[in-house]
Amino acid sequence: MSTQVVIAVDVGGTGIKSALVTRDHEVVHTERHATGAERGADAVAETILAVATGLAEKARADGLVPTAAGIAVPGVIDEHAGVVRYAANLDMHDYPLRELAEAALGLPVRLGHDVRAGGLAEATLGAGRGLDHVLFMPIGTGIAAAHIVSGRVLAGAHGAAGEIGHIVVRPGGPRCSCGQIGCLEAVASASAVGRRYSALAGTTRNAREVAELAQAGDPIAAQVWAETVDALADGLLTGQALFDSELIVVGGGLAEAGEQLLAPLREALRGKLTFHREPGIVKALLGDEAGCLGAALLALTLVEVDHPTDTPKPVKKAATRARKKAAA
Amino acid sequence: MSTQVVIAVDVGGTGIKSALVTRDHEVVHTERHATGAERGADAVAETILAVATGLAEKARADGLVPTAAGIAVPGVIDEHAGVVRYAANLDMHDYPLRELAEAALGLPVRLGHDVRAGGLAEATLGAGRGLDHVLFMPIGTGIAAAHIVSGRVLAGAHGAAGEIGHIVVRPGGPRCSCGQIGCLEAVASASAVGRRYSALAGTTRNAREVAELAQAGDPIAAQVWAETVDALADGLLTGQALFDSELIVVGGGLAEAGEQLLAPLREALRGKLTFHREPGIVKALLGDEAGCLGAALLALTLVEVDHPTDTPKPVKKAATRARKKAAA
Structure with a gap:
């Protein structure tokens, strides 16, 4: 056959x-x-x-x-x-x-x-396999999310669901390309990390370089990294209130920092939870x-x-x- | 039989x-x-x-x-x-x-x-019958939501999904019973409307009375009502970014105000939308x-x-x- x-x-x-x-x-x-x-x-x-x-x-x-x-x-x-x-x-x-x-x-x-x-691939074959409530959040040029429940990705009524990058986490913060002020994407995407460091330090660096500088003890890079983690935790806190996920799978370029990103992110989110149930936070596998x-x-x-x-x-x-x- | x-x-x-x-x-x-x-x-x-x-x-x-x-x-x-x-x-x-x-x-x-x-009842038999993406949001002592997709209510991994009342819309605002600061429920529930008016006016009034006073032209009541509508629009904006609902069905005590609440709420939400698709906003039927x-x-x-x-x-x-x- x-x-x-x-x-x-x-x-x-x-x-x-x-x-x-x-x-x-x-x-x-x-x-x-x-x-x-x-x-x-x-x-x-x-x-x-x-x-x-x-x-x-x-x-x-x-x-x-x-x-x-x-x-x-x-x-x-x-x-x-x-x-x-x-x-x-x-x-x-x-x-x-x-x-x-x-x-x-x-x-x-x-x-x-x-x-x-x-x-869908991460929830079915990757980091979320076997789980029924998975949120996949790639962080790169932008920030998006896919909400997968029992192997079904929820697209919304007009294919526009999961836009976690466009929830306002910093009112009065930077303007987002979507037109709002202080979106998660405008303060915590890989692009935003590079922009913020370059603005503070006066030297152009991308997110990967900022991560390396932060690890090496550069104080401005460490500040930018901490601000990024805090904003991401605020975004995930809102996501958790609405979705109640079992596992959050972080992907995209910023996730390449691995535990340098995920360990403080878990800690920051834990510090903000009140009634919410704590989700796992892991790096994408695929x-x-x-x-x-x-x-x-x-x-x-x-x-x-x-x-x-x-x-x-x-x-x-x-x-x-x-x-x-x-x-x- | x-x-x-x-x-x-x-x-x-x-x-x-x-x-x-x-x-x-x-x-x-x-x-x-x-x-x-x-x-x-x-x-x-x-x-x-x-x-x-x-x-x-x-x-x-x-x-x-x-x-x-x-x-x-x-x-x-x-x-x-x-x-x-x-x-x-x-x-x-x-x-x-x-x-x-x-x-x-x-x-x-x-x-x-x-x-x-x-x-589930509103989405199946009530205001949302025939639609596939409905968000039911009762506003009373608290604010909660049920997200219904194709006749299925999404409960989340631990039965804690849909807590739209506990997304932070007013950082630095009043403390919520959940422990967070500035939750939607702490600024826009029926209880919060009564509390806010009573604090500003120095006379105890409940939400229904505040609605009546606002309609009669009382300036403090009108201010409280406008603040409430604006906070609700911020909460729904975040909900729309994540859920992309077709219809939002507002229930609970505050919805008894009908178009006095829903007409300015539609307008406020419309004014905040950027990439989001505009959902319908109607009063619960059941x-x-x-x-x-x-x-x-x-x-x-x-x-x-x-x-x-x-x-x-x-x-x-x-x-x-x-x-x-x-x-x-």
């Missing part, structure tokens, strides 16, 4: 990660391509479709049977309609990407949101593979289980590999 | 509302009893069980067949375990109410949280029947559909009656 695979495509502002993934979550082939966002929406869509159809051909050439595709995109995504409502990075507005992909592939396609796809694995999981929901007597295969090689990588 | 009914019990700090409800949501009998909370947890539990068994007997005497029971309780409720983790009003700590009720009734029982049960109807809905999830060929009955008399009452 031929092995069935799904086509997974994770579209970012600069690069496209793609893969062929089996029904038991084994990644059998990966490819990376440039997004070429500067070429405009139609050219980007053409590249996405070319990547997806190329993967389908590759699968068939290798004796595999492609059965569905999942495409994860950043922005405001209407997953139900299969339409990219707004993706600033890709210059897409009300773009019917699912329909185009289904026509190109001749396969069922699910369109998803990049952070929610990554959260790194930048999360979005692509999540796209595969979306695609797998479209695949009919046509061999119900198959023995379940609990081994999840991609997740195991990522966990080994994270532990190394 | 005998009509099947479920037993619904909504336990409040002062009163117990209870009913017999058919599978098509018709309320065929109601009773109210005093909670007698001052007598302690065991006496309250005895009263709850007596009310429930009395309803079962009443049903049988009327030729009805009781099939299950739902009990809604305020506090921290572990719905999965059927245990009241903590209910300050009822003096209950880790109280196995479901087990006791099942033993007393000889029927399956579901234990629920009062606000979440009320939210009034103080919501919790009891929600307990019935919980019980109905336990009832086997043993007559799958029955014609579905879309008429929901209880909801229709409540809507008529609300419109009158």
Whole structure:
């Protein structure tokens, strides 16, 4: 019997990660391509479709049977309609990407949101596997979140849920790109950490450099780091009041600081809790593979289980590999 | 064929509302009893069980067949375990109410949280019927919320989700009973409205009286009302960033002010939205029947559909009656 695979495509502002993934979550082939966002929406869509159809051909050439595709995109995504409502990075507005992909592939396609796809992968195969109430919060250029309950990512009524980066934690603080004042993203994203240090010290440093300086005892870097941790704790406190998560999985560039970020964050959050139940706080396990694995999981929901007597295969090689990588 | 009914019990700090409800949501009998909370947890539990068994007997005497029971309780409720983790009003700590009720009734029982049960009823039979993303926010002595997605109320990992009353909207503001400073509940609950007016005016008034004074042009009352609306809009703004609701259903005592509250609240929220999608804001329809109807809905999830060929009955008399009452 031929092995069935799904086509997974994770579209970012600069690069496209793609893969062929089996029904038991084994990644059998990966490819990376440039997004070429500067070429405009139609050219980007053409590249996405070319990547997806190329993967389908590759699968068939290798004796595999492609059965569905999942495409994860950043922005405001209407997953139900299969339409990219707004993706600033890709210059897409009300773009019917699912329909185009289904026509190109001749396969069922699910369109998803990049952070929610990554959260689904972390909650199912990564740091949150086995848990029912997981909040995935990547901290990079911006801050977003995906709220996953019993393996379902909650997208909200308009695909705009989980915007933890845009809750106001510092009234009177810096203006956020969203137009509000004092959003979590404006004070605690990786970009904000770099901006704040550069403003205080008069030298340009990025978040990774600020983390290193703080560890080396630089007082300004230590102050910026402490302010960042405190703001993140305020954001998570609000998130916990509304979501009551069991585990918070921190991802993105800032999470690369590991325990330098997470240990004081746990302590700061604990100091602010009153009635709230304390969630676990851990680093994401799947790194930048999360979005692509999540796209595969979306695609797998479209695949009919046509061999119900198959023995379940609990081994999840991609997740195991990522966990080994994270532990190394 | 005998009509099947479920037993619904909504336990409040002062009163117990209870009913017999058919599978098509018709309320065929109601009773109210005093909670007698001052007598302690065991006496309250005895009263709850007596009310429930009395309803079962009443049903049988009327030729009805009781099939299950739902009990809604305020506090921290572990719905999965059927245990009241903590209910300050009822003096209950880790109280196995479901087990006791099942033993007393000889029927399956579901234990629920009062606000979440009320939210389930509003989302299913009341103001949010037909919608998939509803936030129910009763404003009374406190402020809470129930987040209902596709007919499922999200309780969180520890039964503590939806605590919108305890997000900090006024840093440096009044201390909340939860221990934090500046919680929404501490500045915008019905109790807070009364407290704030009394402090500014030097005369004791409750929220209803403050609403009347504001409408009559009293400047202090108008100021308190405007501050309350602004704080509620800040709380809903944060809720919208995380939940992306389609409709916000406002209940509780403060919602009795109707459009005097909701019209400026819609306007204030609209003025604060940036990327967020604007939700509808309406008054709850089911009034103080919501919790009891929600307990019935919980019980109905336990009832086997043993007559799958029955014609579905879309008429929901209880909801229709409540809507008529609300419109009158």
